[in-house]
Structure formats: C-alpha cells, structure tokens
Amino acid sequence: MSIVSTIQEFITNPIVMGAWVVLVVASLGTLVWDLRRNNEELGSLMKYVWGFTVLYSGPIGLGVYWYSGRTQISHDSLWRRGFRSVCHCYSGCGAGEITGVVIAVGLLAMGNLWVAAVTFSLAYVFGYAMTMGPLMQEGMExxxxxxxxxYSETASIAVMEIVAISTDIWLAGEATMGEPLFWAALVVSLSVGLIAAYPVNLLLISRGVKEGMMNPAEMS
Incomplete structure (x- = not known):
C-alpha cells in the first residue's frame, strides 16, 4: 500500500472523521467561552481570525490561540507574533480556498489545473481583503x-496556497464533493498550508516586512 493510500484510508476512517468533528466543535466552544469570559478586549477582527483558524484546524488552531492570541500570555516574542500573523493570513486564505474548491469542483466540475487556478486566485482575494479591510476602516485609501x-501578504499567501493546493490535489485530485475524501483532504491541506507559511511569516516579521499583529497582552 502506498503512502497516499495509507493517508487516504486513515483520514476517511469514520472514527477518525467523527473524532475530528467532535474536537473541532469542542475547540470552537472553548474559544468562544474564553473570548467572552476572559478576552473581550481583543478586537473584533482578531476574534474572527481565531474563529476561522479554529474552524479550519480545530485543536491545532486552539493551541495556537492559547499560545499567542490571549491577553494572558506571559510575554510576547517573535514566535508568538509569527503565529498571530500567519493566522491572520490563514483566516482569509482558508475562506478563499474553500470557496474556490467548492465552486470549481462542485459547481463547475473543472479539472485540477483550473481548480488550482480558481482556488489560488480566491485565496488572494480573501487574504488581501482581511488585511485591507481594517486599514480602510482606519481611513486609508x-x-x-x-x-x-x-507588500506584506503576497509571499505568505503564495507559500500557504502552493502547499495547501498541492496537498489537496495529491490526496484527493479525483474525488468529488460527495466523497468523504474530498472534505477530509481539504481539512488536512488547510492545516498543512498553515504550518508551511509559519516560517515565512517569521522571516517577514524579522526583516521588518510585516509588523505582526499587536501584542494581545497590551489590550488587557
């Protein structure tokens, strides 16, 4: 059995899929509880960022939030700033990727090349929107x-989407929306893209290309 078949069999196992759904629901519940009870100071945008991150990556996203996104963190660091920055990018790109895959595969029945192109484009649209929206609200043209x-998001989005889309096609290039593999591979690819883009964000922040999201402890 090849490594692809092994991964496909594992991620589509009903027990694994069911356990993942339970973990995502529990993680979202924990996030909402903590945001309302302990972290109301966080801006509305970052609350959405953490909500989407946990929705896409379940306990992985919750762990990142707990480490870097709460006002109760003991101190800030490059590592924490990198996580906040990549999750900000991830929240928009993930929405674009999911929308692109559903439209290209589910509605238009496109081939893999077109699926990749549509998904990549929408990831940029949503990713840029998550950055531009707050800036324009503050009065920027x-x-x-x-x-x-x-300037700040292109490299991060590129790496995230190249890795995520490649992983998705590698695992489920022939799957349709009616197959469990379609959705399982999409979930896996999103988290793989998040992990791949993290060091890119660390580099961009360390070089001053990105500022990184504000230290949440300063909002307390």
Missing part, C-alpha cells in the same frame, strides 16, 4: 491599503 497588503 484603497490604493494605499492594496499596496500595503500586496
């Missing part, structure tokens, strides 16, 4: 906000 998003 569209052009300036776009340039800022392009």
């Amino acid at each position: 569209f052009r300036e906000a776009f340039v800022d998003a392009f």
